[in-house]
Amino acid sequence: MSKLKYSWWAVAVAAFALFPVVVTNPTYTAIGVYTLLFMACATSWNMFSGYSGYIALGSSVFYGVGAYTMALASIHWHMAPGAAMFWLVPLGGLVAVVIAVPIGWIALRVRRHTFVVITIAIFFIFQLGAINFGFTGGTAGLSLPFIQWDASYYNVPFYYVALGIVLVAVVISAAVRRSRFGLQLLAIRDDEDRALGLGVKVGAVKLSGFALSAFVIGMAGAIYAMFQGQIYPQFVFDPTFDVSVALMSFFGGLGTLTGPLLGALVLESAQQYLTVTYSNGSLYLIFFGALFLIVITFMPRGVVNFFLDRRRATLAAASMANPSPTPSAPSTPTPAARSLV
């Protein structure tokens, strides 16, 4: 990455960090918290599904596991309500990773298309389990230790912790893309059997990628539980969560670093805004569905890739106009060769 790119990242982080200072209305800072949680989850989802091409539609299993970890641990350890509970956030991530290993072991044995369906099936096992087992509190859910922060201030700590895990997710995703491990995931996306024939341990690579992606999503779930103070199985194990993170990543650009961030930023803040303003969930469903279909029809590789491809095409056209030092090189723009934005 060039210096210029780093400075853009710095500007973006600063802007996000300043948001709750400028906007103090709790309604909007709450939207900020949800949006950041989705930005983290979409980035993490993309780190596995976007890179490897294995579309997972059961990520809310990890979100829910993280949420229940936060709830059960804080209740059973009689934690004092307050900032100390944030220490349970990484625990939520770790438990999600532990759960992800056997799930991945089962689900990743099958080919791509079947994998999608298995993740959905496993999601329902968890949702039904949470509803029907005793220790989860069933449909009544669980109440966490009640945090008595002032309403004007309540959202702010959550906002910054959520921003922190967005950064964690971005760093992990970028590090994976630059590592040999990331290269192996991309090779699996392009031709898994060929990669196997070149000595890529496809099973281990897929499983570790899958488990790693659970970490941030589990942490996000833990923050959500603490933020809400009360969780219900149908809200933390939520099928629309599964689709949302996937749609957000596709919307922005699968396999890119900024795509999922952008997708989550636009779609989640819009969803929250519409819900708050019109208190009508159905309107949002229509908005979300239509927006996604429009984007995918006109920019099939997502917004970020769309503009990248255009820039590449412009550059290629420019280099065609000038006498090229290597005239025999094909002038085709290079689709998706460099996904790291």
Place this chain on the structure above:
Amino acid sequence: MNATALLSAAKDGILTGSVYALMATGLTLIFGVMDIINIAQGILVILGAYLSYALQVHWHIDLFVGLLITIPTMFLVGVVIERLFFRRLTGPERTGMSILVTYAVSLLIEGALNMIFSVNDVQLQGSYVNKSFAIGSVHFGFIYVAGFVLAVVLLSALYFMLYRTRFGVSVRASVADQTSAALVGIDVKRVSTIVFGIGVAVTAAGGMIYGATNAFNASTSYDLISRLLTIIVLGGMGSLGGALLAGVGMVFVGDMVGVIWSPVWSSMSYFVVLAVVLLVRPQGLFGKQSARVA
């Protein structure tokens, strides 16, 4: 556990399972020909049910007579969806994209149905809906038997079309290998559009029976699609016979679990069965083992 429970579970498996099999057949057929996983199948079933509901409430048209209108309507819905979104969908991400596109379609329809019909549960009514008769100690609900007959008739028609007609040959060739089918002069695009239409049209019938036997609203589609997906994966994706057997088997297992333990575990049992079967046979019961060499 007693023989009556077993018999009753077997009855449910065959009667209700065949309706699921009908809906799943549409799904697996679409996948077989087009490599598209149609997540919208669940909401389309609900849409089919709401169509029957609207015809019944507003025009007092009988449920079964209404099918003459709803089946062609749903066929057209399928054709329109295919034309709008799947013609352009090509390339290596096709299947993955199809899941998200159909999910988006599903969200769109769900939102619209919520706004039109509200989120309150409804159920289709009819003089015969709650009638039943008994053979020995086993009770048969009229609507379940009618659903079974309807499913058998439609499935037979589908099989006849696939195995006895010229068009069926084109479809099966496209399932086997799209490229080769195109090379021997089959209009794969046309076949795809029609197959998508047919795959969606069966939801009209499935939805009517489903709506007459269950209370539903738009969000019921999640439960439906998860079951349908389970069925087609269990049967082996793209396998028609597999969908049939898995549909019947799943309802049977669910009922047995409900009788032996508790009904709360019966839906979970589907997914557990699926996970276990896939451990042993990753390609599903009747799926083809995917070749490693392209």
Place this chain on the structure above:
Amino acid sequence: MTVLLKAQGISRAFGGLQALRGCDLEVEKGSITGLIGPNGSGKTTLFNVITGYVRPDAGTVTFDGADITGLEPDKVFARGIGRTFQLTRIFARMTVLENMLIAIQHEEGWLRGMTRSKSSSAEVENAREWLDFVGITRLADLAAGALSYGQRKLLELAYVLVANPDVILLDEPAGGVNLTLINQIADKIRELNAQGKTFLIVEHNMEFVMNLCDSVTVMNQGCHLVSGKPADVRANPLVLDAYLGGGDEDDEDEVSINA
């Protein structure tokens, strides 16, 4: 001369179709061995069996004295058997250079792969040398999917070579490639063979095979037919029969066998 790679009595059926029936093959260390036969005679299937992509119904594959029958493709590769595919397989959405890097990652465990950058400068340099060797260095940063057919063949050859296997199996390296490029490939093979690499080559271009190979094995209908020096094989009436009589396809080869 020692036999490096040996297949004995390999059988494999696909459904009702018996693709291989008790096929034998020997490749001597340091040789360039040709494998020819009409289309559908099972050459590619034999490659797939050797490299772990297809499990044989019967028979054994030994490499360097060890039984490698039924090993997974990554294990076979780790033993030092590299291959190319008849229908070239590259990683289309990765750059040419990244394609090369995939082929050398087997030298370390997967856990190490998570913690190290995707390439060291030495690895990049090495990869570029091999790209240079096949003459496509200038394409290094292009998406592999943008390469032409011939360039893809060269890339696949290069990324197999960079992994430094002991035996290299090439499935129709000259298929669909222009004459200049064919000669270029032949030169590369000779050059590497002189450095001690062993080759097993399936090819329909008879001139290519006859000029390049030390020994040739002919397959027909899933069986080993004859093997020997190129000149002897060409003169063998059985071989002519296989191509003219048994084969139901493949007109070009019938002509070129006498070329």
